[in-house]
Amino acid sequence: MIYTVTFNPALDYVVRVTDFRLGATNRCEREELYCGGKGINVSLVLHELGIQNAALGFIAGFTGAALKQELDARGITTDFILLPRGFSRINVKLKSGEETEINGRGPQIDPRSLEALYRKLDALRPGDTLVLAGSIPASLPADVYEQILRRLSGRELRFVVDAAGSLLERVLPYRPFLIKPNHHELGELAGTALSPDDGERIAQCARGLQRRGARNVLVSMAGFGALLVTETGEVLRQRAAQGALKNSVGAGDSMVAGFLAGYSEKGDYRYALRLGTAAGGATAFSDGLAVRSCIEEVLKTL
Ligand SMILES: Nc1ncnc2c1ncn2[C@@H]1O[C@H](COP(=O)(O)OP(=O)(O)OP(=O)(O)O)[C@@H](O)[C@H]1O
Ligand SMILES: O=P(O)(O)OC[C@@]1(O)O[C@H](CO)[C@@H](O)[C@@H]1O
Numbered sequence: 001m002i003y004t005v006t007f008n009p010a011l012d013y014v015v016r017v018t019d020f021r022l023g024a025t026n027r028c029e030r031e032e033l034y035c036g037g038k039g040i041n042v043s044l045v046l047h048e049l050g051i052q053n054a055a056l057g058f059i060a061g062f063t064g065a066a067l068k069q070e071l072d073a074r075g076i077t078t079d080f081i082l083l084p085r086g087f088s089r090i091n092v093k094l095k096s097g098e099e100t101e102i103n104g105r106g107p108q109i110d111p112r113s114l115e116a117l118y119r120k121l122d123a124l125r126p127g128d129t130l131v132l133a134g135s136i137p138a139s140l141p142a143d144v145y146e147q148i149l150r151r152l153s154g155r156e157l158r159f160v161v162d163a164a165g166s167l168l169e170r171v172l173p174y175r176p177f178l179i180k181p182n183h184h185e186l187g188e189l190a191g192t193a194l195s196p197d198d199g200e201r202i203a204q205c206a207r208g209l210q211r212r213g214a215r216n217v218l219v220s221m222a223g224f225g226a227l228l229v230t231e232t233g234e235v236l237r238q239r240a241a242q243g244a245l246k247n248s249v250g251a252g253d254s255m256v257a258g259f260l261a262g263y264s265e266k267g268d269y270r271y272a273l274r275l276g277t278a279a280g281g282a283t284a285f286s287d288g289l290a291v292r293s294c295i296e297e298v299l300k301t302l
Contacts, residue, residue, distance in 0.1 A: 002046060002260060003124060004131040005117070005148075006039030006057035007140065008106040009067055009080075010091040012249060014288075020096035034288045035070050036091060038134030038162055041250045041289060045257035045279055047076055048292045051264060054079055056120060060107040061087025081116045083107050093249050101249075106137040114140070121148060126156035129177070129260065133162040133253065142166050149174035162256050164188070172213035179209065180218040180256050196224035203227060203235045216269070218259060218276065220252055223284075226277055230269045238273045241281030241298045250289050255280035258295065274302050 012035070015028040035044065043055040055076055059067055060083035067088055071078050089104025124130060130152070132145050141147075149159055149171050159176040161168055164185045172179075183202060187194035190205040206217035206229040215231040225240040258279025262272035278299035282290030285298070 001125075002051060002053040002129040002131065002264075003121075004039035004043045004046075004053060004055050004057075004133065005121075006037035006055065006134055007109070007136045007144070008089065008134060009035075009037035009040055009057055009059055009064070010089045010104065010106075011063055011067060012036035012091050012093055014093045014095065014247070014249070017094065017096045020094065020100075032287065035067050035074075036250070038253045039131055040067075040071070040076075041253035042131050042133055042162075042257045042260075043071075043076055044074070044289050045250075045254045045283075045295075046261060047074070048290070049257065049261040049275075049279070049295065050292075051257075051261045053077065056080065056117065058083050058107070058109055058113060058117070059088050060085065063090060064088035079120060081113050081120075083109060083113055085110075095247075099248060103135075108139040109137055114144075118148070118151065121152060124152065124155065124157055127158075129158040129160060131160040131162070131256065131260075132171075133160075133256065135163070136167065143170055146170035146174070149176070160256065160260065162252065169212075172209060175213050175215055178216045178218060178256070178259065179214045180220060180252065180259075181209075182220045182222070182252060183224075186219050196221040199227060199237060203229055218255070218273070220255055220280065222248065222251070226255070226273065226280075228269060228273045232269075234269070236270055236273050238277045238302070241278060241285075241301055243281060243285040243298070245284050246287055248284055251280045251284045254283040254290055254295075275299060278302055 014032045016030045046053045055078045059080045086107025089106045092102040094100040160178045219227045228236040255276040259272045259276030262275030282294040282298045
């Protein structure tokens, strides 16, 4: 069973404005509202690909209730903790030529609610996969992902972490099965700027994270594809799918879901990388997260 954890779920409010003007009243051409937050996106795409999973995390207020209601309606299994105060954030995604994002801070997670999550995670069984994805609210310590992995280490769980900076860095000693930095995040960790056309340096930096504990390092590079350094030492490269970019929000999460679905289907890293790339591309070419038929169509082109 796969469990995703989203500490800071969101409603993603996507607005399209032709000529956005700062300081003026802008009217949008289109607006959409999606369930969001990285772990929730992973759950949605896994579900789309027919992989059973449950979405865990924290919700609050009427926005949190709306999130849960929508996820229930879409058949996603959820087991959220309802926070006593505040509201789940609304993240604004402004599309006007370029994409601009304003991500909310999110509600405070009190110690008792955090402990409630830990108790749910204690019930995971050997062979289960735990996906920790996205940022954490400012009220939490930066070592919270590390605390979770430390608590659960030795339990034969498969850890997947999609986060940036020290949140990611601190989990490396706990041997995560998969981490998925994009090339900018990888560069930040390695203390150097990385360009997608410098495959050799990207592979070197990914190997550096393996030396620090990660088992498989999947480096995504948006329209430039992806590179996977496997635990067996192989370096696999995959070009991106070709298509018109509509939306990059959730492409990385779709890639994580596609990779996990592909790996659970065939136990083969090359196929997992292809399905991950197809899912990431399919979301980039869709208005929201990709649907299964689109992922399958894109997969045929890779
Ligand atoms: N413009 C694009 N064209 C084709 N494929 C894309 C495009 N953008 C993203 N993808 C696919 O999705 C994968 C993940 O994208 P990206 O590297 O942007 O992840 P990310 O930075 O984690 O994104 P996000 O945080 O927005 O979810 C890429 O490796 C690629 O396969
Ligand atoms: O603020 P975080 O947790 O880093 O990112 C949150 C977020 O931008 O990530 C998802 C796309 O990956 C969106 O659904 C969501 O709004």
